[in-house]
Amino acid sequence: MKDSLLADPLLGTTLTLAAYAAGMLLYRKFAWLHPLISAPLLVYLCLRLSSISWETYQIGGGMVSFFLGPATVAMAVPLYKHAMRLRRMLPSLLLGALVGSAAGLIVNASCVLLFGGTSEFLRSALPKSVTAAVAVDLSGWLGGSPGLTAALTVLTGLFGSVTGPWLLRMCGVSDIAASSIAIGAAAHGIGSARLMSDSEEQGGLSGFSMAASAVFTPILLLPVHAWLL
Known part of the structure; x- marks a missing residue:
């Protein structure tokens, strides 16, 4: 079951979005702590503590990068x-x-x-x-x-x-x-x-x-x- 969970793209995607949401909460309390600084650190800590490899995270985490282009166009x-x-x-x-x-x-x-x-x-x-x-x-x-x-x-x-x-x-x-x-x-x-x-x-x-x-x-x-x- 653990292997199937790690192979699920939703793992990396959910972790990325959760880290960014947490980063936004921290940003509201600490204006100097930008979410684009805190969110990657939170993802890194989660990967280190859970011994999840970067390659495994990228199965789903890389999907978020796909939306960088559409987000730019939305400007x-x-x-x-x-x-x-x-x-x-x-x-x-x-x-x-x-x-x-x-x-x-x-x-x-x-x-x-x-x-x-x-x-x-x-x-x-x-x-x-x-x-x-x-x-x-x-x-x-x-x-x-x-x-x-x-x-x-x-x-x-x-x-x-x-x-x-x-x-x-x-x-x-x-x-x-x-x-x-x-x-x-x-x-x-x-x-x-x-x-x-x-x-x-x-x-x-x-x-x-x-x-x-x-x-x-x-x-x-x-x-x-x-x-x-």
């Missing part, structure tokens, strides 16, 4: 609701996303080269500022490690979500549209979800910037890909 809902304002701001939004995408690639590459990172780490770190669904594919295309890219992308989103609004205020950026575009381009879906909890309009602007960055980044990486080859 289009606030875009549709605020389409009129977005249309008026379209040139500024596109320019902001383009500059943000280019700046992200330059900063990512500069940090890796400055600290003597390996070629594989450079290829994995370059796309970490775009949404994970795109970053992982770009990492494989560049010859990096998709797993490492996924971890770096989540950490980037968490850092931007927690510190982004504060850093922008410290830099004197008070315009809502400008800050939303910046967070969408730098902290992708996690940062956009953070803004969505404050304002649907901010979440919509950030979501547009995230989507535009997902288009601009692969284009900007074309010459980089040719150089790395």
Whole structure:
């Protein structure tokens, strides 16, 4: 019976959802403890204490990753609701996303080269500022490690979500549209979800910037890909 339970995809799926629900409860009490930090730790502890292998967990846990793409597409809902304002701001939004995408690639590459990172780490770190669904594919295309890219992308989103609004205020950026575009381009879906909890309009602007960055980044990486080859 134990073997059949371990082979059931519902095990990994249920464990993932339960860990995230627990992480949300902790987040309500401890604002500094983001559920994307606590939930993986809870899953890890459960696997260690129950001696369940990673491969067994992934039978069902990997199913959750499948919904990453649809969840990203769902960010289009606030875009549709605020389409009129977005249309008026379209040139500024596109320019902001383009500059943000280019700046992200330059900063990512500069940090890796400055600290003597390996070629594989450079290829994995370059796309970490775009949404994970795109970053992982770009990492494989560049010859990096998709797993490492996924971890770096989540950490980037968490850092931007927690510190982004504060850093922008410290830099004197008070315009809502400008800050939303910046967070969408730098902290992708996690940062956009953070803004969505404050304002649907901010979440919509950030979501547009995230989507535009997902288009601009692969284009900007074309010459980089040719150089790395």
